[in-house]
Amino acid sequence: MSSPFCNFIRSTIGRKILMALTGLVLVLFVMGHMLGNLQIFLGAEVINAYAYQLHYELPTAALWGIRLFLLACVAVHIWAAVSLTLDNKRARPDSYAAEKPVQATYASRTMRISGVILLAFIIFHIAHYTARVVPGMQYEEPGVLSPTEVPLVKGGEMVLKDGQPVMTFNVNDMMVAGFQVWWVSAFYIIATGLLCMHLAHGVSSMFQTVGLRNKIWRKRLDLVALAYGWVVFIGFAVIPLAVLTGLLQMDPTGGLGEEVAAITETIQK
Amino acid sequence: MNLDAKIPEGPIAEKWSKHKVKMKLVNPANRRKYHIIVVGSGLAGGAAAASLAEQGYNVSCFCYQDSPRRAHSIAAQGGINAAKNYQNDGDSVYRLFYDTVKGGDYRAREANVYRLAEVSNNIIDQCVASGVPFAREYGGQLANRSFGGAQVARTFYARGQTGQQLLLGAYSSLSRQIGLGKVTMYNRHEMLDVVKVDGHAKGIIVRNMATGEVSRHAGDCVVLATGGYGNVFFLSTNAQGCNVTAAYRAYKRGAGFANPCYTQIHPTCIPVHGEQQSKLTLMSESLRNDGRVWVPKSAETAQKIREGKLSGNDVPEDERDYFLERKYPSFGNLAPRDISSRAAKEACDEGRGIAATGLGVFLDFRDAIKRDGRKAIEERYGNLFDMYECITGDNPYQVPMMIFPAVHYTMGGLWVDYNLESTIPGMFVGGEANFSDHGANRLGASALMQGLADGYFVLPYTVGNYLGEQGVAAAGQITTEHPAFAEVEADVKARIDKLLSINGTESPRSFHKRLGQIIWEKCGMARSKAGLQEAIQEVQALRKEFWENVRVVGDADGINPELEKAGRVADFMEFGELMCRDALMREESCGGHFRVEHQTEEGEAKRDDENFSFVGVWEYLGDDAEPGLHRESLIYENVKLATRSYK
Amino acid sequence: MEKTMNLTLKVWRQKNAATDGQFVEYPLKDVSEDSSFLEMLDILNEELVEQGKEPVAFDHDCREGICGTCSMTINGTAHGPQRATTACQLHMRHFHDGQTITIEPWRAKPFPVMKDLIVDRTPFDRIMQAGGFITGRAGSAVEANAMPIPKGTADYAMDAAACIGCGACVAACPNASAMLFTAAKVAHMNSLPQGKPEKDRRALAMVTTMDGEGFGGCTNIGECEAVCPKEISLDMIAQLNRDYAAAQVKSFFKAV
Structure with missing residues (x-):
């Protein structure tokens, strides 16, 4: 096993570069995910349509391709982190009696902890909203975490296919219902806070690891990273906050509006 | 003692090239049969070990530090001279040669100095090729500066860390050879004796400072590059570990020791702060370009300053004595090292010294700051000012700096011929450890030049010549099984046991300090017959006391800095006496050696070329016997002897 | 004029690589604030020798910040509290009377402790x-x-x-x-x-x-x-x- 690639991933720098590259993918994904989520503020119609697009308009293979790619990135990111951490611990088994950092930021020193908690959160998050298998969430009971199907709406009207309304998940209600559980919101906000910290070091560190940083760019990239972290934090945390303060409400009509929904229901009957 | 310098025939400019042609060569395939021992890993030792290994010889290299990169060559700040004449200001090999002979007060060997100047250019080429980041001009060409009062700009430099960069260059070449297996490196090993077989140096005895193990190493020849003996003064700008042991042990085994009284005192060091001082720190001589040296005119004012009742700034202009400007109007504050140092000492002897200890003079930048602005001074000396503030806590932009002379370099060393071979055949000596190139005084930026000249360009040839003369049949014939090794090893072990068994009450460091005081007082900047005679007796008495009352705690196994120190101090004791004897013998003043009996009416050094134009070489004749003096006459065919004048 | 201070030193003592080490406390009196950190250790060592105890072994050589030999962690920071300063160039005026100073060797697996503060x-x-x-x-x-x-x-x-x-x-x-x-x-x-x-x-x-x-x-x-x-x-x-x-x-x- 001494092919160039094996040497590469055996070396500390090689594994770090893998961590940086996978980190970059995840950083971009997080931004995309956040922008997608924020559509909830545009109404159930928009967020449901967005979900429909992702789930049904994208070929299944592509959807799973993206999912597996992201999972692979997470896996490689974690593998690199774990193996490097083990090496690092081996290299420095003893600590100082009077250990104290000089200039390292809190974020940079807690990457492993923030990373581990984030991982736990990601598992929960996928179980919660994607796989929908978190016990006690009563997925079947409407109004609690309603996966109920609603019509797909566009421009205030139902989208019809072969004369029949196209049905989709009511993602709006799923999110709102989920965040109405206080501890879910709390976990979510804390996790995105940690994500902010993770990014505040990670985004700039990524550039350092691939060698694209110097004294001047370090300052700039540190700021960019911090800003990025805050943007992501605010972008994510604002949704549970809006739910908890009642700004975002459930919409069982899927954005059709109650009046239209009522008419539709009558017609259907 | 045979002091044939083996200077090649012919005009001085052709000596070295002709000599190289005549040298015996060793066939490249045969070189691997030889084993060369190099002691020391500084500029001379490191460069020699790397170059000899590159040629194909097997080399063992020893250093007392934990890595060859830490040898004290690393501390040189100013630069390295070379006769490149890049500045088109009239420099040449001859001029560098002439300046060096004159700077050495006509006590160096012409042929050696000429060769030094000749290879100086190759050194720069070699260093650049090995990646030394010398300062450059915007056009990408190498930059030069004028240094140490030279009238041409021939000094190459790498910020204030030239020695470090040159050493790291040699160290990286050495590292490559270690990686290739051609050099076996022994870190934390101290050479404690040399082994002779049939009169030739064939090995050394070393102590592993990490494990305490004493071991034998045999080779076809031995190269010593073990530095100078400045630490005989206890306080000096040398590193703590610098010592005379290797050179002194060689002396005791038959190598002649030349001119031990030639020591250089550097004028711009930070003064001693008190009893706890362990080391003196040098600040670049360049400070004297803009700083003005002064003391108060009256001893009373100086007293007030010493007591902290008055600040230097408060002394009015007409109460200041700018003594260098007064005594040497044409050179002023830039007078050479030995002259400036002595003038400072005189001022302090008159009770006009200003540091708390009374040993210090002002180096004042007030006028320069007024004239050029603080910014300009900051650009020129910013890092030096910072260093000064770091050490003393005073801000030299606001209060005048205090300086005092300190021992910096030793020109004397083991006697070597033109081939750098000592009076022990097969034992070569390079760098500060030999005596050859600087005469009685060394010019700034010449030490680095000499170390690398010896290591890169002289020893690789002359060592090969020696091995060639011995013949390939002799290669590797002597092993550590030879009875001579057992004998010397037993001596070394007995000495260690003796040191550990005395179990007295005084630490080696304390003895070292006392020795340093005697030598500094009586064999320092100004020496007198009576003082030197006293010093010899005092050192003898101290030595006796040492062997009766030294306390070396710990044991011989493993790391024991006290034991290391004790061994070195013991050698310094004996060496200090030799130094005083040499100073006593030399009834003249020259360069760094100033005998108060021999001065002009104006208090300047007075050479005696008629009677003392020779190298004084000492032969060891027994612990309690006086050493024997031999003379190598210095013949000047290319340089006319003149009095140095800096008036 | 010279100001002095009294200190408590907590120094890592370890006989060799094979044995375990521990901290030992030493009181130290009358240290000049003009002394360097290593000169302060010299004073301690002279006192220890006087008491017949083994002095603290530490690596040091040039004492002007260029050879890179000195190596110790002072109050948790390598080379101590002064930025861009080696331990040998660190001066006692940066400490205060009555202070406890913890001195440890470099800690890293590839740099095993050889004795006290000396590492390989x-x-x-x-x-x-x-x-x-x-x-x-x-x-x-x-x-x-x-x-x-x-x-x-x-x-x-x-x-x-x-x-x-x-x-x-x-x-x-x-x-x-x-x-x-x-x-x-x-x-x-x-x-x-x-x-x-x-x-x-x-x-x-x-x-x-x-x-x-x-x-x-x-x-x-x-x-x-x-x-x-x-x-x-x-x-x-x-x-x-x-x-x-x-x-x-x-x-x-x-x-x-």
């Missing part, structure tokens, strides 16, 4: 032996000015070459990473035209040796830079990463 730093030498050189023999060098080197390049190389190899970077790193040391050497030689022919080989060989010696990886937190007495910048590590990655990419696609 030979892994640094081996990293150098792997590639920290520009191959060439004495005598065959071309004229020094034949190859102009832009001032900026020379200055950058000098910034990198200023490393004194003390190991504080490793000591301060929670991963005991030797990246700053290795990077400084690689950056110095790889940036100079003379060093270019061996650029890729150097980066690969030195990193492989560095990893093999058991140093940890870099987490870009910058503690090394903060304690470096020569203020070697993290930029050097960025360059090492870049040079290493480029060398790897080239080796993936090199003709076979």
Whole structure:
């Protein structure tokens, strides 16, 4: 096993570069995910349509391709982190009696902890909203975490296919219902806070690891990273906050509006 | 003692090239049969070990530090001279040669100095090729500066860390050879004796400072590059570990020791702060370009300053004595090292010294700051000012700096011929450890030049010549099984046991300090017959006391800095006496050696070329016997002897 | 005029690599504030010798901040509290009367403690032996000015070459990473035209040796830079990463 690639991933720098590259993918994904989520503020119609697009308009293979790619990135990111951490611990088994950092930021020193908690959160998050298998969430009971199907709406009207309304998940209600559980919101906000910290070091560190940083760019990239972290934090945390303060409400009509929904229901009957 | 310098025939400019042609060569395939021992890993030792290994010889290299990169060559700040004449200001090999002979007060060997100047250019080429980041001009060409009062700009430099960069260059070449297996490196090993077989140096005895193990190493020849003996003064700008042991042990085994009284005192060091001082720190001589040296005119004012009742700034202009400007109007504050140092000492002897200890003079930048602005001074000396503030806590932009002379370099060393071979055949000596190139005084930026000249360009040839003369049949014939090794090893072990068994009450460091005081007082900047005679007796008495009352705690196994120190101090004791004897013998003043009996009416050094134009070489004749003096006459065919004048 | 202070020293004492060490407390009186930190240890050692006890063993040599021998962690910081200052250049005026000072050796697996505060730093030498050189023999060098080197390049190389190899970077790193040391050497030689022919080989060989010696990886937190007495910048590590990655990419696609 001494092919160039094996040497590469055996070396500390090689594994770090893998961590940086996978980190970059995840950083971009997080931004995309956040922008997608924020559509909830545009109404159930928009967020449901967005979900429909992702789930049904994208070929299944592509959807799973993206999912597996992201999972692979997470896996490689974690593998690199774990193996490097083990090496690092081996290299420095003893600590100082009077250990104290000089200039390292809190974020940079807690990457492993923030990373581990984030991982736990990601598992929960996928179980919660994607796989929908978190016990006690009563997925079947409407109004609690309603996966109920609603019509797909566009421009205030139902989208019809072969004369029949196209049905989709009511993602709006799923999110709102989920965040109405206080501890879910709390976990979510804390996790995105940690994500902010993770990014505040990670985004700039990524550039350092691939060698694209110097004294001047370090300052700039540190700021960019911090800003990025805050943007992501605010972008994510604002949704549970809006739910908890009642700004975002459930919409069982899927954005059709109650009046239209009522008419539709009558017609259907 | 045979002091044939083996200077090649012919005009001085052709000596070295002709000599190289005549040298015996060793066939490249045969070189691997030889084993060369190099002691020391500084500029001379490191460069020699790397170059000899590159040629194909097997080399063992020893250093007392934990890595060859830490040898004290690393501390040189100013630069390295070379006769490149890049500045088109009239420099040449001859001029560098002439300046060096004159700077050495006509006590160096012409042929050696000429060769030094000749290879100086190759050194720069070699260093650049090995990646030394010398300062450059915007056009990408190498930059030069004028240094140490030279009238041409021939000094190459790498910020204030030239020695470090040159050493790291040699160290990286050495590292490559270690990686290739051609050099076996022994870190934390101290050479404690040399082994002779049939009169030739064939090995050394070393102590592993990490494990305490004493071991034998045999080779076809031995190269010593073990530095100078400045630490005989206890306080000096040398590193703590610098010592005379290797050179002194060689002396005791038959190598002649030349001119031990030639020591250089550097004028711009930070003064001693008190009893706890362990080391003196040098600040670049360049400070004297803009700083003005002064003391108060009256001893009373100086007293007030010493007591902290008055600040230097408060002394009015007409109460200041700018003594260098007064005594040497044409050179002023830039007078050479030995002259400036002595003038400072005189001022302090008159009770006009200003540091708390009374040993210090002002180096004042007030006028320069007024004239050029603080910014300009900051650009020129910013890092030096910072260093000064770091050490003393005073801000030299606001209060005048205090300086005092300190021992910096030793020109004397083991006697070597033109081939750098000592009076022990097969034992070569390079760098500060030999005596050859600087005469009685060394010019700034010449030490680095000499170390690398010896290591890169002289020893690789002359060592090969020696091995060639011995013949390939002799290669590797002597092993550590030879009875001579057992004998010397037993001596070394007995000495260690003796040191550990005395179990007295005084630490080696304390003895070292006392020795340093005697030598500094009586064999320092100004020496007198009576003082030197006293010093010899005092050192003898101290030595006796040492062997009766030294306390070396710990044991011989493993790391024991006290034991290391004790061994070195013991050698310094004996060496200090030799130094005083040499100073006593030399009834003249020259360069760094100033005998108060021999001065002009104006208090300047007075050479005696008629009677003392020779190298004084000492032969060891027994612990309690006086050493024997031999003379190598210095013949000047290319340089006319003149009095140095800096008036 | 001279101010003095009384201190309590908490010093790591360890007989040798095979035995365990522990902290021992020593009171120390009348230390001049003009003393350097190592002179303060000299005073302690003289007192210990007087009591017939073994003095504290510590590495030191030039005492002017350039040889890189001194190596100790003072109150949790490698080389102590002064920025860009080695322990030997640290002066007692930065401490105060009555203070307790904790002194420990460098802590890193590749730097085992040999005795008290002395550690074995030979892994640094081996990293150098792997590639920290520009191959060439004495005598065959071309004229020094034949190859102009832009001032900026020379200055950058000098910034990198200023490393004194003390190991504080490793000591301060929670991963005991030797990246700053290795990077400084690689950056110095790889940036100079003379060093270019061996650029890729150097980066690969030195990193492989560095990893093999058991140093940890870099987490870009910058503690090394903060304690470096020569203020070697993290930029050097960025360059090492870049040079290493480029060398790897080239080796993936090199003709076979």
